[in-house]
Amino acid sequence: MGARASLADIAAEAGVSVSTVSRIANGALDRASPATVEKVQRLIAERGFRPNPVGRSLRGGESQLVAMLAPNLDNPAMAAIAASTEAALRDAGTVMILCDTHDRPDLQDEYLRAMRSRFVEGFVVVSAVASPELEAAVGRGDPIVFVNRRSPYGGLAFVGIDNRKAGADAADHLLARGVRRPAAIHPAELSSTIRDRVEGFVERFEAQAPGVRVRVVAGAGANHLDAGYAAAGALGPSEEWPDGVLCPSDLMAYGLYRAALERGVRVPGDCEPVGIDDNALNAWIAPWLSSVRVPYPAFGPRIVECLRSLRQGEPAGEILLPHALVRR
Amino acid sequence: MGARASLADIAAEAGVSVSTVSRIANGALDRASPATVEKVQRLIAERGFRPNPVGRSLRGGESQLVAMLAPNLDNPAMAAIAASTEAALRDAGTVMILCDTHDRPDLQDEYLRAMRSRFVEGFVVVSAVASPELEAAVGRGDPIVFVNRRSPYGGLAFVGIDNRKAGADAADHLLARGVRRPAAIHPAELSSTIRDRVEGFVERFEAQAPGVRVRVVAGAGANHLDAGYAAAGALGPSEEWPDGVLCPSDLMAYGLYRAALERGVRVPGDCEPVGIDDNALNAWIAPWLSSVRVPYPAFGPRIVECLRSLRQGEPAGEILLPHALVRR
Numbered sequence: 058m059g060a061r062a063s064l065a066d067i068a069a070e071a072g073v074s075v076s077t078v079s080r081i082a083n084g085a086l087d088r089a090s091p092a093t094v095e096k097v098q099r100l101i102a103e104r105g106f107r108p109n110p111v112g113r114s115l116r117g118g119e120s121q122l123v124a125m126l127a128p129n130l131d132n133p134a135m136a137a138i139a140a141s142t143e144a145a146l147r148d149a150g151t152v153m154i155l156c157d158t159h160d161r162p163d164l165q166d167e168y169l170r171a172m173r174s175r176f177v178e179g180f181v182v183v184s185a186v187a188s189p190e191l192e193a194a195v196g197r198g199d200p201i202v203f204v205n206r207r208s209p210y211g212g213l214a215f216v217g218i219d220n221r222k223a224g225a226d227a228a229d230h231l232l233a234r235g236v237r238r239p240a241a242i243h244p245a246e247l248s249s250t251i252r253d254r255v256e257g258f259v260e261r262f263e264a265q266a267p268g269v270r271v272r273v274v275a276g277a278g279a280n281h282l283d284a285g286y287a288a289a290g291a292l293g294p295s296e297e298w299p300d301g302v303l304c305p306s307d308l309m310a311y312g313l314y315r316a317a318l319e320r321g322v323r324v325p326g327d328c329e330p331v332g333i334d335d336n337a338l339n340a341w342i343a344p345w346l347s348s349v350r351v352p353y354p355a356f357g358p359r360i361v362e363c364l365r366s367l368r369q370g371e372p373a374g375e376i377l378l379p380h381a382l383v384r385r
Numbered sequence: 386m387g388a389r390a391s392l393a394d395i396a397a398e399a400g401v402s403v404s405t406v407s408r409i410a411n412g413a414l415d416r417a418s419p420a421t422v423e424k425v426q427r428l429i430a431e432r433g434f435r436p437n438p439v440g441r442s443l444r445g446g447e448s449q450l451v452a453m454l455a456p457n458l459d460n461p462a463m464a465a466i467a468a469s470t471e472a473a474l475r476d477a478g479t480v481m482i483l484c485d486t487h488d489r490p491d492l493q494d495e496y497l498r499a500m501r502s503r504f505v506e507g508f509v510v511v512s513a514v515a516s517p518e519l520e521a522a523v524g525r526g527d528p529i530v531f532v533n534r535r536s537p538y539g540g541l542a543f544v545g546i547d548n549r550k551a552g553a554d555a556a557d558h559l560l561a562r563g564v565r566r567p568a569a570i571h572p573a574e575l576s577s578t579i580r581d582r583v584e585g586f587v588e589r590f591e592a593q594a595p596g597v598r599v600r601v602v603a604g605a606g607a608n609h610l611d612a613g614y615a616a617a618g619a620l621g622p623s624e625e626w627p628d629g630v631l632c633p634s635d636l637m638a639y640g641l642y643r644a645a646l647e648r649g650v651r652v653p654g655d656c657e658p659v660g661i662d663d664n665a666l667n668a669w670i671a672p673w674l675s676s677v678r679v680p681y682p683a684f685g686p687r688i689v690e691c692l693r694s695l696r697q698g699e700p701a702g703e704i705l706l707p708h709a710l711v712r713r
Contacts, residue, residue: 065491074490130468131461131665140458143485152499155483157471163393163403171480282669311669318672337459341610341639343670344646 067100121151123364124172127183128160129280132308133336134353138183138204141357149361158186166190173199179364184248185209200367202360206250214363214373216356218380220250223349224257226382227303227331230347232265234329236301240272242288242313243305244281254305254333272299278312285312295320298328307334310346335383347385352378395428449479451692452500455511456488457608460636461664462681466511466532469685477689486514494518501527507692512576513537528695530688534578542691542701544684546708548578551677552585554710555631555659558675560593562657564629568600570616570641571633572609582633582661600627606640613640623648626656635662638674663711675713680706 068078073096077089081097089097123146127135143153154177156168165182169190172180179200185191187209194201195210202214231239239262241255259271276288285304289312292298298320304310310332317324324330325345335350336343355378363373396403405417409425417425451474455463471481482505484496497508497518507528513519515537522529523538530542559567567590569583587599604616613632617640620626626648632638638660645652652658653673663678664671683706691701 065489130458130471131464133459133461133464133666136459136461136464139483140485143458143483152482152484154480155467155471156480157468161403311666315669315672338461338639338666338670341643342666344643 067097067104070104071096071100073097121149121179122154122177123151123179123181124154124156124168124177125181125183126156126158126165126168126185128158128186130155130157132280133338134205134306134308134334134351135183137337137353138356141354142181142360143357145357145361149365151361153181160184160186162186162188169194179368181360181364184250200364202363202367202373204356204360206248214367215375216359216363217250217375217377218351219377220253221257221260223333223351223380224254224259224303224305225261226380227254227333227349228258228261228265230331230382230384231301231303231329232262234301236299236329237266237269238299239269239301239303240274240292240299241303241305242274242276242285242292242309244284244288244309245275245277247275251305255303258303258305276312281306281308282312285309286316287312289313289316292316295322295327298322300327301329301331304330304332307332307336307339307343307346307348310348311343314343314345331382339383339385344385348383349380350383351380395425395432398432399424399428401425449477449507450482450505451479451507451509452482452484452496452505453509453511454484454486454493454496454513456486456514458483458485460608461666462533462634462636462662462679463511465665465681466684469682470509470688471685473685473689477693479689481509488512488514490514490516497522507696509688509692512578528692530691530695530701532684532688534576542695543703544687544691545578545703545705546679547705548581549585549588551661551679551708552582552587552631552633553589554708555582555661555677556586556589556593558659558710558712559629559631559657560590562629564627564657565594565597566627567597567629567631568602568620568627569631569633570602570604570613570620570637572612572616572637573603573605575603579633583631586631586633604640609634609636610640613637614644615640617641617644620644623650623655626650628655629657629659632658632660635660635664635667635671635674635676638676639671642671642673659710667711667713672713676711678709678711680708 068074073093078097081094125139125142127139129135139155146153158165165186166188181202181204183204184206185203192210195208202216204216207215241258243251243255262271263269274288274291276284278284278287304313310330313330314324317328322328330346332346332348335348339346339348359376366373393403396406401421406425409422453467453470455467457463467483474481486493493514494516509530509532511532512534513531520538523536530544532544535543569586571579571583590599591597602616602619604612604619606612606615632641638658641658642652645656650656658674660674660676663676667674667676687704694701
């Protein structure tokens with residue numbers, strides 16, 4: 058980027074709006090006072106001027122397009138990954154095309170085919186599912202970064218967290234809170250990510266509390282909210298509820314919360330949940346939820362680095378970013 | 386779409402996975418049993434077979450690309466609009482490129498320029514801000530559908546709700562709950578959408594409760610969470626708080642909720658908020674929030690209709706979708 062100024066820098070220094078600077082930079086001089094035009098033109102001349110990299114590369118015909126395939130845009134964790142990746146790609150002069158696969162292998166395949174045959178230079182696949190076209194793309198060596206969930210077809214570029222350790226840290230948290238009748242819930246369809254979180258939790262809890270067995274309860278549902286609600290519903294009447302529960306995603310914890318309210322189980326008084334994600338909204342409306350924070354805002358820059366390595370023919374490997382338990 | 390079957394239809398009828406049907410349809414016959422191959426091939430022959438429209442149009446080189454410009458992907462309302470628009474465009478054989486403008490005129494302009502000069506055939510601009518490039522695009526007659534917030538440059542294609550009526554309905558709700566010391570909060574930077582909601586609320590409340598004045602309090606912040614928190618913080622000590630508050634977006638209500646918790650104001654016991662959006666998560670983790678439901682899942686199909694009209698040179702006009710108050 059160097060020392061050149063952005064539109065926003067110049068606007069701040071001149072005390073005018075970004076739109077005004079943009080107009081003047083583009084030669085539209087008739088909507089600002091002569092004094093403003095003079096000041097902005099002088100600042101642009103003095104500071105140099107750095108156009109937005111997306112606009113520059115696209116106007117110059119050098120655009121790169123990258124496709125992100127994600128299972129559900131209205132999951133806050135997906136939205137956070139999409140937002141950080143979009144920003145990092147934009148900084149690199151690249152435009153992101155966001156495709157919602159709804160966690161369906163057939164849609165994942167259609168988008169992979171469509172994006173590849175047409176224009177994109179790389180893929181970011183969040184929470185991939187196994188599908189024939191994905192297997193073919195991996196076989197061809199297409200540049201693909203897997204996020205959250207590893208490739209179902211072997212060890213490839215991956216950005217995520219250490220899911221077993223996240224589960225273990227959640228166990229330590231509940232142990233420190235005095236939980237002695239623990240449970241873990243999970244969706245009936247078990248991804249490798251969720252399985253690692255649950256196994257890490259169970260293993261650590263049972264190792265630290267000899268004689269204690271962790272109940273593991275599955276729930277069916279089209280999404281983690283429904284699955285969490287269904288699993289919590291299978292915990293039995295309120296007096297049989299555990300005093301602490303691993304919810305391997307925050308959405309599952311929200312599902313458990315609703316089931317608890319309906320049964321008069323106080324959360325966290327009677328039952329202490331611990332989530333994984335630490336969605337940004339928790340601080341505002343889920344102050345009852347301790348959660349392992351996944352550093353989604355840090356994902357974007359690392360995903361872009363991985364794509365760059367892959368496109369240069371270098372291996373990208375696995376990037377495990379540090380998580381941290383947020384206690385509430 | 387006609388009567389042809391989709392991958393999923395054939396998979397359901399054959400009792401196999403969608404991947405299996407996809408492989409067989411694509412000629413990969415070696416991973417299923419001969420009986421399965423025979424059954425799936427027979428069903429495809431009998432039913433006809435409808436490939437996914439995105440894949441079909443893109444493979445055929447007829448792809449349409451539409452750009453959605455939205456201010457913040459991690460606002461649940463934006464994510465809901467993006468998800469419904471993506472699905473409706475996909476059904477129409479069109480791919481959506483999602484651009485996060487961060488509510489900044491300079492980024493909105495860069496994306497408008499970049500997308501237009503390169504490939505897109507239409508724009509969906511959610512919560513537009515005034516900017517020179519937008520004004521130019523409107524002047525040229527580019528196909529643009531405005532969502533949530535009308536064009537700052539005159540009466541153009543628009544999909545949203547009747548915001549004044551949404552505010553008035555929120556007033557009726559608080560009146561019915563016995564509120565007599567009402568307030569409305571809003572962000573310091575006031576968009577036309579938010580202004581209409583607040584004005585509709587104030588007008589109706591004061592008309593129905595003669596002698597009552599609605600306090601209107603602004604809060605500054607980079608987003609509606611922060612703005613709601615700041616505005617609630619300006620309501621004074623807990624004994625001066627209103628007994629009911631219009632929050633013109635659910636995010637503002639979340640901000641107020643946190644400020645209330647910090648002051649020991651019980652929500653809804655001491656202070657009854659009413660939001661606008663009815664985010665999908667409210668039913669799970671904000672059971673204290675009555676809210677005017679904006680039918681975001683219905684936005685996508687109407688946005689696609691508007692784009693189709695515009696591209697055929699027909700006026701698209703304004704589409705106001707029905708909202709409904711959800712009482713909790």
